[in-house]
Amino acid sequence: MKHVHKSQDGFLYDPNVRASLQSFTADAETLPLEAAAAVRQASQSIDRLRSHGATGRGLSSGALDILTRLNAAPPEGLTIGDLARTAGVTSRNVTGLVDTLESASLAERTQDKHDRRSVRVRITPEGRAWLTSFREPTQRAMSAIFQGFTSEDLTHLRHLCLRLVANQHRLEAYLSTPGAPQ
The missing domain is CATH 1.10.10.10 (Winged helix-like DNA-binding domain superfamily/Winged helix DNA-binding domain)
Structure with missing residues (x-):
């Protein structure tokens, strides 16, 4: 979290992640990849905390x-x-x-x-x-x-995460269709 900064619009971002993704994408739009990296980091944080007690x-x-x-x-x-x-x-x-x-x-x-x-x-x-x-x-x-999250924040977060899951399922179904581009 020490590398996370607040942008001018008040949203958090990680400049190190952004820089590495800009290199990876050859300066194309990095926001979807930054969002994916943030979701992965958040998921890992929650899993670590959730499993901390279970692992013991x-x-x-x-x-x-x-x-x-x-x-x-x-x-x-x-x-x-x-x-x-x-x-x-x-x-x-x-x-x-x-x-x-x-x-x-x-x-x-x-x-x-x-x-x-x-x-x-x-x-x-x-x-x-x-x-x-x-x-x-x-x-x-x-x-x-x-x-610090409101009930509305948590409802929106849940909704956005489930939209990601729905998109992934839709994409998998499309890719498993015969003749679909891989």
């Missing part, structure tokens, strides 16, 4: 994400595919995260009662207790990192 407890931010999704799931749990879709990651990635949660006794795999070929994952009582002990420090950390 043996969970990555990915495993924590899956555990919170299982906490909100119906009692019979969710399939690996359901978890992958809602988390926006691959089934292979979720399988590894569930392995981690299962080895820590925070989640368990069970046979699907309606489809014996399918396996469901559900949170255990130990998993619920883990989340309960993690909730308050996480809420304090998120309040601290968003200190």
Whole structure:
């Protein structure tokens, strides 16, 4: 943050990032790339703070994400595919995260009662207790990192981030269309 400055219009920017991007873009418009760099930095900051408490407890931010999704799931749990879709990651990635949660006794795999070929994952009582002990420090950390943000600021930030995600999904769908330029 020591390199961040305020521009004449009152908005923050990083002159080092801008200079490196100007070199990269051959002096073309750098604002979209600066915005992407800022989003990446913000995401990394939030992940570091969010996972700080989880890491000391043996969970990555990915495993924590899956555990919170299982906490909100119906009692019979969710399939690996359901978890992958809602988390926006691959089934292979979720399988590894569930392995981690299962080895820590925070989640368990069970046979699907309606489809014996399918396996469901559900949170255990130990998993619920883990989340309960993690909730308050996480809420304090998120309040601290968003200190000074109004409810309107947070609503706009959420909206803009979700627009980025929607654009990325639209672009991926377009690029996966046969004949689309790569």
